[in-house]
Amino acid sequence: AQTVTQSQPEMSVQEAETVTLSCTYDTSENNYYLFWYKQPPSRQMILVIRQEAYKQQNATENRFSVNFQKAAKSFSLKISDSQLGDTAMYFCAFMKEDFGNEKLTFGTGTRLTIIP
Amino acid sequence: DGGITQSPKYLFRKEGQNVTLSCEQNLNHDAMYWYRQDPGQGLRLIYYSQIVNDFQKGDIAEGYSVSREKKESFPLTVTSAQKNPTAFYLCASKTPGQANTGELFFGEGSRLTVL
Numbered sequence: 001a002q003t004v005t006q007s008q009p010e011m012s013v014q015e016a017e018t019v020t021l022s023c024t025y026d027t028s029e030n031n032y033y034l035f036w037y038k039q040p041p042s043r044q045m046i047l048v049i050r051q052e053a054y055k056q057q058n059a060t061e062n063r064f065s066v067n068f069q070k071a072a073k074s075f076s077l078k079i080s081d082s083q084l085g086d087t088a089m090y091f092c093a094f095m096k097e098d099f100g101n102e103k104l105t106f107g108t109g110t111r112l113t114i115i116p
Numbered sequence: 117d118g119g120i121t122q123s124p125k126y127l128f129r130k131e132g133q134n135v136t137l138s139c140e141q142n143l144n145h146d147a148m149y150w151y152r153q154d155p156g157q158g159l160r161l162i163y164y165s166q167i168v169n170d171f172q173k174g175d176i177a178e179g180y181s182v183s184r185e186k187k188e189s190f191p192l193t194v195t196s197a198q199k200n201p202t203a204f205y206l207c208a209s210k211t212p213g214q215a216n217t218g219e220l221f222f223g224e225g226s227r228l229t230v231l
Binding site for chain 2: 004006009035037042043044045046047050091100101102103104105106107108109
C-alpha cells in the first residue's frame, strides 16, 4: 500500500515571500502520479499542480512549482510571491497507474497561513 | 454549469440512525469517490466506483454503504455501525484511465454531526 507523509502540520509566511511545503511518499510502483491539492476555508478542493513520475522535468504552474526527487520519493511544493489567497490547507496526493482503477491516497495536510 | 453537488451541506443525526449523503455529478464522469476528512488525518477513501453497478471498498469502508445505480449519482449511507461518524464527507469524480490528466473534481462537502 502507498503512504503519503506531510511532516509540517502548520506553516506561516509573510505575504510576497516564498514558502516550501514538504511531502514524501512510499511506494514500490514505478509508474505513478503526484498531486498537490488546495483546500481554502470554503472547503472546496482544487488541484494546484500535478507531476507524472516518468517525467524528469519538474512541473510548474505560474507561482507554483514542485521539486520532484523520484529516488528520494520526495515531492515538495514551492509557492513564490505568496498571496493572501494562498491561505489554505494543502494536501499532497499519490495515484498509481492502474487503468480503470485509479484512486488517490492523500497526506494529512499542511495548514498554510499567509500573513499580511 | 458542470460540477458535483453534495447535499445536505450540514446534517445532524442521533446515535443509532442511518443517514444518506447525496452526491450528483453532471460531468459525465465514470468514476466517483467518497472521502472522509478528519482534523489531522487528511482525506481517507471510503468507497469508490469506476462504472455503474460496480463499486469497491476503500481504506475505511466499515460502517458505510454505497450504491451506483446511475452514472450521475453515488449516494453514501452512514449506518449505525459506524462508530465515529462525525466528520466532513467529500465526494469526487474523474474520468478513469487518464490518471495523468484526470484530476479529481470535488463537491463542496457534507458535514455530519452525531448528537
